[in-house]
Amino acid sequence: MAERPVASSARETSAALVEEWRELLDRHAAVSCAMEKALQDEHAIGLSEFETLERVVDANCGKYRMSDLARDIHLSQSALSRAVARLERDGLVGRDMCIEDRRAVFVCLTDKGKQVYEQALPTHRAVLSRAWDS
Numbered sequence: 001m002a003e004r005p006v007a008s009s010a011r012e013t014s015a016a017l018v019e020e021w022r023e024l025l026d027r028h029a030a031v032s033c034a035m036e037k038a039l040q041d042e043h044a045i046g047l048s049e050f051e052t053l054e055r056v057v058d059a060n061c062g063k064y065r066m067s068d069l070a071r072d073i074h075l076s077q078s079a080l081s082r083a084v085a086r087l088e089r090d091g092l093v094g095r096d097m098c099i100e101d102r103r104a105v106f107v108c109l110t111d112k113g114k115q116v117y118e119q120a121l122p123t124h125r126a127v128l129s130r131a132w133d134s
Contacts, residue, residue, distance in 0.1 A: 030131060031127075031128065031131040034127050035124060039120055045120055046083070048080075049086055049092070050117070050124060051083075052083045053109070053113055053117040053120075055069055055073055056113075062109050063107065064107045066080075066105040066107055067104065091110055092110055092116055092117075093107050094110060
């Protein structure tokens with residue numbers, strides 16, 4: 001009989017944890033969708049592209065090794081490659097080979113990329129603030 005309360009307690013803990021997890025997923029989806037819509041509508045840039053630009057800007061050197069970017073951003077390798085390709089197509093970033101390691105590729109911010117990022121940043125932060133507080 002002593003095992004029954006432990007199993008019940010474990011189920012209750014598990015149910016509470018699952019509920020928290022679902023709330024986190026719901027919040028993430030709501031915030032992400034709101035940011036995606038606002039960034040697309042106001043700046044013609046997607047959330048993945050904005051996040052990629054922001055990481056390059058935050059690196060504070062104008063370039064970011066693609067392998068480091070893949071490790072630091074919450075996108076799959078293929079999603080990141082597609083985002084960088086779109087940014088490159090639009091002239092917001094460029095790709096450069098590393099002189100020391102020809103296997104490495106740097107993502108480099110262009111002047112146009114910096115301008116788009118600076119224009120989109122207030123929108124991103126405003127939507128984040130509104131969506132986070134709701």
